Amino acid sequence: MGGIGKTTLAKLVNNDTEIREHFTDGVFWEVVGFDRHRANPSALDVMKSLHQTLHKAFKSSKSRPEDFNPLDVDDGIGKLKKALQGKCVLLIIDDVWKIDSIDWIHDVISDTGRVLITTRNEQVLSRPGVGVHRLGLLDDDSAQELFRWYAFCRFRATGHRVPPNLEPLVVEVCHECKGLPLALKVIGSSMSGIFDREEWRRVLHKLRTATPLDTPAFKESLMAVLTASFTDLSPVLQNMFLDLATYPEDCEIPVAPFLEMWATDAGIEDTKEAEWLLKQLELRSLITRDRPSFSEAIPAPKFPFPGTCGSCSVHDVLRDMALQIIRDGCGMLQRKRLYISPLELQQLPNFSQGHARVEAKVISFLKPKMRRDISHLQDKGHDDSEIQIVERLFAGCETPNVEMVFIGAANQFSAYCNSSMTLANTRRHTTVDTRRHSTSRPTINRILGALCRPSSTLRVLWLPDCGFECLPDAISCLKGLRYLGLPGCADLKSLPDSLGELESLQALDLSGCGSLRQVPPSIGNLKHLKSVSFIAEESALPIVTSEDRTSSDIHFVNLMFDLPCLETLRLQALDKEWDHLRLAPLANHCESLRELWIVLAVMVEDNVLCGKGASQ
Template sequence: MGFDHVLFIEASQNTQLEELQKEIAKKLQLSSDAGQQDIFNALKTKNIVLLLDNIWEPVNLVRLGIINPYMSDNGSSKAYKYKVMFTTRSEDVCARMEASKRIKVECMEPDEAWVLFKHNVNLAVIESDEKFKKIARQVMNKCGGLPLALQVVGKAMSNRNTIQEWEDILSSLKNSGTEVVQGVQESLLPILKFSYDNLPRNIHECFLCASILQWLRKDDLLELWMGLSLIGDFVNLQQAYGKARHIFKNLEESCLLQYSSDDDNVRLHDVIYEMAVWIASDCGINMNKWIVKEYDKFPDEIASINAENWRFANRVIISGKVELLPILTHQCSDLLCLMITDIHNLENIPGGFFIQMPNLTYLDLSGTPIEELPKSIKCLVNLQYLNISSTEISSLPKELKYLKKLQYLLCRDTKLGKTQRVTHVMCVQEIDLFHFLILSTSNMVSDA
């Protein structure tokens, strides 16, 4: 159609302008650090169409590097073919982007929906009997013509081979009391939750961790799963990785997760993310069960924001620009997992910080500039996993000997010297660690 470049860019709920620029630069084969001016120069005399998929906020096309279509090299007026198309769930975004034409994407008609649904189920099974086909159509109707629901529910049903199983699922969907209505998230989530319920029970928590912490790399997720005892019964790391790959495959085949080999990160649909958050909060009943917060302003004192809610939390994950950790004055008995990661302004951990966390089993302090662990670490008598990688810690406190249940200690890229490592391998033997991992910059020093 006469275009020099057709650029298809996928966005998501929290995509930043810089990330979109990187994607465009990659499509144009520019350097990875190409910015607004580089993209502008590459496109200013070209005919282009830019396709932006799934944007949640208006995108500033000038700051993105997309040119004024009527300006040539010498500033004279010359029209280039210049089209921008985008998809969004917000009419407000359409207005603020000054869209000249809007096309509302309707739900699929029943016949179209049936074709997509059959593509994702075991077709031979549902076409083997008219009663089977009738029940399958009823299940399909509960998806309300939404492609994502049709795909996810269809995949979840692909291994159900009896009429009784399908009737049970249909009854479950009917009892949820919801019909999918386009644009109504609340009605879609219970339907999609069926795909979560259909997962093997032992990987439910794996899915929630991978979905809610979708910025983690695949290897980081493996360590998280191991540390939370979600992967067990393995002899060595190679076997653990094998189990993790099987879990990822199961989640991908269920259309719940996608894996990007380009940056080694997990990908998932925004609605799947919302479903995971909803499930993790006991279907919206306990919104403080998982506290996940990235502080992007500076300075920011966590104590003044949400420390009060920690007493109800099972997981607390914080990152960003933080100077001070809260002084906890109340017992956090339900807190099992605490991740304070990639915080470059945090100078120290308050002396009594860990006193109120008697049941904590997982602690990740990686990527923080802390220089030592406080003596109150000895209070974490149920701790099984401790990650101090990429910190300024140069020695381990003798209080670690009180951590009788510790199974994993990760310390990549720290200032721990050889003498310190030898000393604490001896300490490990004294406290009878089951698994002990001390990792240097490039290799594993000990795996016992």
């Protein structure tokens, strides 16, 4: 049963001090997950993910994570058993759906190690000797205590007191939630600070008219109850919540790019207002902010860039609700948001030029976390490869309303958001060769060509971890583009001169573009550019080049500070560049600048250590 508290209980185990002290070699968190719109992760998928986590924690110098390529499950068991030999570890495996994905885990753990698995499918725990703890629904007293805390006590020291005139209504609303923790939490949060009896009666009526939770159609009933909280949101908050649902299940969602994207909306003034609105979703328990990295054996460090580098997550039941709202009985091409899952790709028509019209304002195709081997997305001459189907959608359809497009790898971008910005003297994670694991270069180039049309209404273009070397000159057609996100595009070597013609551009994200060596001076023409990020491992700042690719006398930093509307600048510089930056006079020259973040990267024995310099 979803929403009953399995993951919440497992997190308590994960964070317990005595448990961490007992398991001297570490407590590790691994999410398996199961997106209903893609294939279930295989045993080898989970093995590769776990090996990467262990490799990072144990700091093995004898092998690299990418060297772990077991021939079959038995081979993988042997290698993981060797890695865990003699290790006193606790492996917490969250959200397992099928026994085949994880049955091998019992064969790799040492005698001093333990495994904790959360699942909705009891068959996963059917192996002899496995203890099973079944979570049930809350009794009336516990349900009311949880509900009252979220509705009345979460932000005020009033105990569990409820206004007497609301007491009967509170009891009735709790009753409609049927003891399910997620429903109690979300509905309770939505009623926080509301003391009007008529409003409570209205919500109670909505819950009573929904399908009761104690019927056989439990999932549909739960969706109906949770949707009552969604429909009470303002249109702006509804859109923000649905935008987050385009991110693949069980992936942490990087907050920074979404704040930048939302700030380009006419109804949101800037990133600060966007962050305040995101906080409202958190207060309503529709999202969880800044979830720690449970894959670490030690507590994750705080992010050095407050307010910009956190992450959030959406409970998979709430995400299912959002996707259900997005579909809402509409055909794929008629939806306002087109979230293209691998399963739904097969339902798309065989487009021919100009014979289809897509009504969506948001189109998303992001690869999920567990798909670490994404070779099936590459161009191999197969007509039905996933990325080619996406290409045909953009090349063969009219998209007159599209404002936001997301294409790329969610797992890689999330890694850049979390690991590229570290505290002083913190060793970086192993660099991933994205040229081996990125979206097919020829196909993504054709998709970009199809998007860059003179009639384009595109406002946001987000391409995390895509494998192109340069943007097309035709990008100048996107006159309304306000956000261009290219995080993790490790093959990107240069930007076209035509980039300077994007007269509406407000945010440019080049985080993780480690091969970027040249930028055109035309960037100085971007008079509305407010935010620039360039943070890439082991990379010097790019050189400013003229149209004939000869070096310019203008330094990249000087070019940034000459932007008249620049408010936020995030840069990484190698130590040898630090003395030449002369930041203080430049920062004083840029009157619009609000935030300046500099990560100083120092090369020590072929490893990058980074410290933080900041001026606000």
